[in-house]
Amino acid sequence: MDNIAGSKSSLGWAVNISVVALVLLWIFPTVGLLVSSFRTTDQISTSGWWAALFPSEQSQRFRVADPDDNRVERDGVYVVEGNFFTENGGGGDIISWGTSSRDIAAYAPGETADMGDGESMSVDAEGNYVWSGNDEQISGRGQRAFVTAVSPPEFTLDNYDNILFSGGPGDNMAKAFFNTLTVTIPATIIPIVIAAFAAYALAWMDFPGRALLIAFVVGLLVVPLQLALIPLLSLHNDFANVLNGILGLEGADAISGKGYFGAWFAHIGFGLPLAIYLLRNYMVGLPRDIIENAKVDGATDFQIFTKIILPLSFPALASFAIFQFLWTWNDLLVAKVFLIDSTGQTTVMTDQIVNLLGTRGGNWEILATAAFVSIAVPLLVFFTMQKYLVRGLLAGSVK
Amino acid sequence: MNPAFQGLITIIIGVGGCIGYFYLSNQFLDKVLYPAKGPNAGRNINRANVVRPWLFLFPAIFALGLYLAYPVVETLRLSFTDRDLDGAFVGFANYQQMFSEPKFWEAMRNNMLWLIVVPAAATAFGLLAAQLTDRIKWGAVAKSLIFMPMAISFVGAAVIFKLVYDARPADQNQIGILNAVWMQFEGGFGSVIFLQILPAIILACFAGIVGYVGWIFVRPIAESRENGGGAGFVPLRLLVAVASLYLVYLSLNSIVGVFTGTLPYGEPQTWLTIPFWNSFFLMVVLIWIQTGFAMVILSAALRGIPEETIEAAIVDGANPLQVFFKIKVPQIMGTIVVVWTTITLVVLKVFDIVFAMSNGQWETQVLANYMYDKMFRASEWGVGSASAIIIMLLVSPILVWNVYNARKEMK
Known part of the structure; x- marks a missing residue:
């Protein structure tokens, strides 16, 4: 619109700033989770994640190494030497230190503190200390020192190692990750096939009741799946019982009404209206000539569908596939009702995260990492296939 | 059996089964039931074309019916029954309890x-x-x-x-x-600006916009009274109008609340x-x-x-x-x-x-x-x-x- 006479380009900077603010506001929470997943428990509980991006200033209390074991005599004075950081962990550049809790920033690094009667102590920027004095002074417990150090941002991959590989049964998400994948892939692919044929019939075949059927699909588009939970769960249970009766399975061998099959069927059923609707809308827009020419040339409907319509409908197929993938991957309700049984072997990631929220409410390193592991795949799909997602959204809601 | 393996088999059976169903049922229709040759070729082609859409639609209709349409009816029925009484009909008792x-x-x-x-x-x-x-x-x-x-x-x-x-x-x-x-807020000047004046301005803007939207929805009704024409969707328009009035009231109320309430600073x-x-x-x-x-x-x-x-x-x-x-x-x-x-x-x-x-x-x-x-x-x-x-x-x-x-x- 910049070329329009009279448009105010002076507003440009204001627009830019507003958009920057909006975008920052929108990604801030996610970035917080991402940053937190790379921090240690201590770091998370002592400072906000935003502090992790900058060098952090931390005051710690150290004690000099036990003088009875470590002191050496040098020119008549006893000396204990060492390094606070290598002995106690931690690191960074010391900016100030002190020997009393009342004045923890009394000395600069490299300065020597005179503690009276010839006892003295010095600490340099790297944490090396020298504590010297007479036999009596350099004995008993080690001298206390209060050290304020600036450490550079520090990140760790331990959380991911814990969540994906080495963690305990409650924390380890590897199984849940594969369970989610197991639910998602069939539940994404199968409805596409079923819906594609139905959409073709609704778009390009003439038969009585077609308009009614389309209205039926549009209506089902908005039916809340909450209504389907109880009837379908009893249906699945009845079906499992019948199967058990036929196959003569009892006790632990018996097939449960809850399981992958139930989850797959439920996702297929719930995904179908959108699939049919999206694909039909797309197929209706394909050029009529191609189809009529093919018919004149003697192609059957089945051939027209597989050879012409299906390849041409790829963008719509991709759109729906992304929707269904995101929906099944992120789903909690269907998994809780139709999949997860009391053994807990079939838990999915969303369910495990909710459990972690209950049991590990304060352990943000675990929660953040677990959540990010489950978010990572949809985000990847989102950023690589955004084009199709947007196209599907536009076709699915704007008329 | 490993669930992942189960999943793979399900994909193969599901996709293969669907495609196989469509292919074979079409073949059956064209070759066996109504073959497009012989004395009745023309009539057979027409008949096949009447049946074919339903072949294409059957799996979808079946799944939609079983997984979405049936549950709506069944849930409605269940809402009138009591599970503890073996599913006996209890009228509106559940609704009353709720x-x-x-x-x-x-x-x-x-x-x-x-x-x-x-x-x-x-x-x-x-x-x-x-x-x-x-x-x-x-x-x-x-x-x-x-x-x-x-x-x-x-x-x-x-x-x-x-x-x-x-x-x-x-x-x-x-x-x-x-x-x-x-x-960061401790009740000083900055707190007044950010926690009282700014929210009040935002709420006022919100009330203004909502009121305007409500007016847009109601105006056609008033105009149609004068012109004698229908505005269309009168209940919907009135619903929007009532909702927006309530919202305006809510936001004005909140503006008062923003200035009269005391905030627990520092906690x-x-x-x-x-x-x-x-x-x-x-x-x-x-x-x-x-x-x-x-x-x-x-x-x-x-x-x-x-x-x-x-x-x-x-x-x-x-x-x-x-x-x-x-x-x-x-x-x-x-x-x-x-x-x-x-x-x-x-x-x-x-x-x-x-x-x-x-x-x-x-x-x-x-x-x-x-x-x-x-x-x-x-x-x-x-x-x-x-x-x-x-x-x-x-x-x-x-x-x-x-x-x-x-x-x-x-x-």
Whole structure:
């Protein structure tokens, strides 16, 4: 619109700033989770994640190494030497230190503190200390020192190692990750096939009741799946019982009404209206000539569908596939009702995260990492296939 | 058997079975049942063409019927029965029990709040983002970042915002950003500006916009009285008008509250346990997710506006605000309604966010979570079904409206 006479380009900077603010506001929470997943428990509980991006200033209390074991005599004075950081962990550049809790920033690094009667102590920027004095002074417990150090941002991959590989049964998400994948892939692919044929019939075949059927699909588009939970769960249970009766399975061998099959069927059923609707809308827009020419040339409907319509409908197929993938991957309700049984072997990631929220409410390193592991795949799909997602959204809601 | 292996077999059987079914049933139709040769070739072809659509449709209709249509009827039936009495018919007893529970009315009240706030806020932010990002060079990147939460699960978003809302004792560093910001306020001049004047301005703007939208909806009725013509959808228009009046009242009330209330400065807040307001902190999560959706759709609609109308307005001396509100918004009103109803549907079914963040405690209950509680914790299928029917009733105006539009479009 910049070329329009009279448009105010002076507003440009204001627009830019507003958009920057909006975008920052929108990604801030996610970035917080991402940053937190790379921090240690201590770091998370002592400072906000935003502090992790900058060098952090931390005051710690150290004690000099036990003088009875470590002191050496040098020119008549006893000396204990060492390094606070290598002995106690931690690191960074010391900016100030002190020997009393009342004045923890009394000395600069490299300065020597005179503690009276010839006892003295010095600490340099790297944490090396020298504590010297007479036999009596350099004995008993080690001298206390209060050290304020600036450490550079520090990140760790331990959380991911814990969540994906080495963690305990409650924390380890590897199984849940594969369970989610197991639910998602069939539940994404199968409805596409079923819906594609139905959409073709609704778009390009003439038969009585077609308009009614389309209205039926549009209506089902908005039916809340909450209504389907109880009837379908009893249906699945009845079906499992019948199967058990036929196959003569009892006790632990018996097939449960809850399981992958139930989850797959439920996702297929719930995904179908959108699939049919999206694909039909797309197929209706394909050029009529191609189809009529093919018919004149003697192609059957089945051939027209597989050879012409299906390849041409790829963008719509991709759109729906992304929707269904995101929906099944992120789903909690269907998994809780139709999949997860009391053994807990079939838990999915969303369910495990909710459990972690209950049991590990304060352990943000675990929660953040677990959540990010489950978010990572949809985000990847989102950023690589955004084009199709947007196209599907536009076709699915704007008329 | 390994579930992953099961999954693979299911894909092969499912996809192969579907394609096999379609192929073989077509072959059967064309070669065996009504072969296109012999004395009745012509009649057979016609007959085959009558049957074929139903071959193509059968698996879909079967699945839709079994997994969506049947449950609606069955849930309706279950809502009139009692599971403890072997499914005996009990009339409206379940509904009576439900209506007598304060938790249900709490869920209803919260759901109404969600219904008003989330679609309004998400659409407004989406419109703002769409309008702003369309005018800058790096708009595509900005859009993609604002759109990103769409890919994040409600549960993931719940974790993200639990971190935002986290509270630590006052003597420790706050690790939740909201409390970290909150602790910066101590009741001085800055606090008055940011916590009283700024919210008051925002609320006043909100009240103004809502009032204006309500007026837009009501005006055709008043005009049609004068002209003697029908305005169309009078109940819907009145509903919008009442809702917007209530909202205006609510926001004006809040402005008074902002200035009269005393804020607990210096104390970290556990945001999710503050009654009434905690619902809004949960709504933020859904607004955060849905804004991207609204933005994408509205941005496409904005770009579809004919340039000439905008140019004409600018030549006539309209300022950017006038161009936006008087030229652009009226032209995309249809799309705004579609976005609004779509988000409304999401809101009605919202479950995961409440389930993961507060589980309906501290007066944050919503219908979908109430239903889950009844069905799977209390095992009261009757009451659970009754509340599911309530959700269905709330959805049905949109259902009717969508079907009406779809039919109108096909004619």
